[in-house]
Amino acid sequence: MVTKALNKSLLTSSIVVVAWLCQGAETEPKQKEGLKRIQLVTDATAVTPGEPITVGLILDPEEGYHTYWKGPGIVGVATTFEWTLPEGFTAGEVIWPPPGKTDMAGINAHGYRSETCLLTEIETPSTIPEDEVTILVKCAWMACATSCHPGLENFSLTLPVNHSHVPSPADENYRERFQNIRDSEPPSAPDDWKMTPRLVNPETIELDVIIPGLDRIDAEEFYFFSYDMQVDSNSPQQVSFTGDLNSTLRFRLTRPDFAPANPEALSGVLFHPEGWPGLHSNWIEITAPWPSDTFEK
Numbered sequence: 001m002v003t004k005a006l007n008k009s010l011l012t013s014s015i016v017v018v019a020w021l022c023q024g025a026e027t028e029p030k031q032k033e034g035l036k037r038i039q040l041v042t043d044a045t046a047v048t049p050g051e052p053i054t055v056g057l058i059l060d061p062e063e064g065y066h067t068y069w070k071g072p073g074i075v076g077v078a079t080t081f082e083w084t085l086p087e088g089f090t091a092g093e094v095i096w097p098p099p100g101k102t103d104m105a106g107i108n109a110h111g112y113r114s115e116t117c118l119l120t121e122i123e124t125p126s127t128i129p130e131d132e133v134t135i136l137v138k139c140a141w142m143a144c145a146t147s148c149h150p151g152l153e154n155f156s157l158t159l160p161v162n163h164s165h166v167p168s169p170a171d172e173n174y175r176e177r178f179q180n181i182r183d184s185e186p187p188s189a190p191d192d193w194k195m196t197p198r199l200v201n202p203e204t205i206e207l208d209v210i211i212p213g214l215d216r217i218d219a220e221e222f223y224f225f226s227y228d229m230q231v232d233s234n235s236p237q238q239v240s241f242t243g244d245l246n247s248t249l250r251f252r253l254t255r256p257d258f259a260p261a262n263p264e265a266l267s268g269v270l271f272h273p274e275g276w277p278g279l280h281s282n283w284i285e286i287t288a289p290w291p292s293d294t295f296e297k
Helices: 002-021 172-184
Strands: 030-032 035-042 053-061 080-084 090-095 100-104 107-112 116-123 132-144 148-160 194-201 204-210 223-226 238-241 248-254 265-271 283-289
Touching: 030 148, 035 132, 035 148, 053 132, 053 148, 053 172, 080 090, 080 116, 116 172, 194 283, 204 265, 204 283, 223 248
Parallel strands: none
Antiparallel strands: 030 035, 035 053, 053 116, 080 132, 090 116, 100 107, 132 148, 194 204, 204 248, 223 265, 238 248, 265 283
């Protein structure tokens, strides 16, 4: 009986240890003005030399507040990351979930009214002599409602280094969530989409988008989320079907005074409430080159 009890105790302890080892690292969640929670997390349980790891920043706004997308519009500030990494480590571009419309004291902007997680993939070197590594990042953000609260925080994650040839298991909860975020990232427009921007006058842009297979619905349901400061987020967008084909959309957009002087292209994300044909996504990322003689050089 004593032997059975001891074996059962050892088995239970082993399960607990294995479960602990399979947990990703995370900082203590913090509350900030306008945020119920901000926290840096990863699904990695260890760093394997030469294998990338993914780190996520969770931002959960208080009721009535929002945080901002990479193209916040004419108000607000996008969340930023300033990494301090071990030698040989490099951070990639932020993976932004698709945005929604947000309201800042009556001004339309682009961001997140509920919890979101911004991902960054970090490449690691093929050789890591240390037994553990620490990832540091300084994050700046803004949480807004009728007023705005900028924030700045330093985060630190320490992970063991996996020197074996056996891959380290991922934290399944964060792994699944991270994959859902990757899957939600707006895909690039297919090659058979044709996009033509025109500068009607210094304050007005027309963007024609020919989309094969697009069904005619209420054109006002479409929306263009600009992330390069060429579109005034607070001005109404006029959207219509043009010509004899259902597949041609025309966006009439307002250009703000502070738009870049000589942009090479008009970039952003198009939203379709019923999903773009054949793409299994409500959002699509586009880059429409300007005709070379559009702006004075």
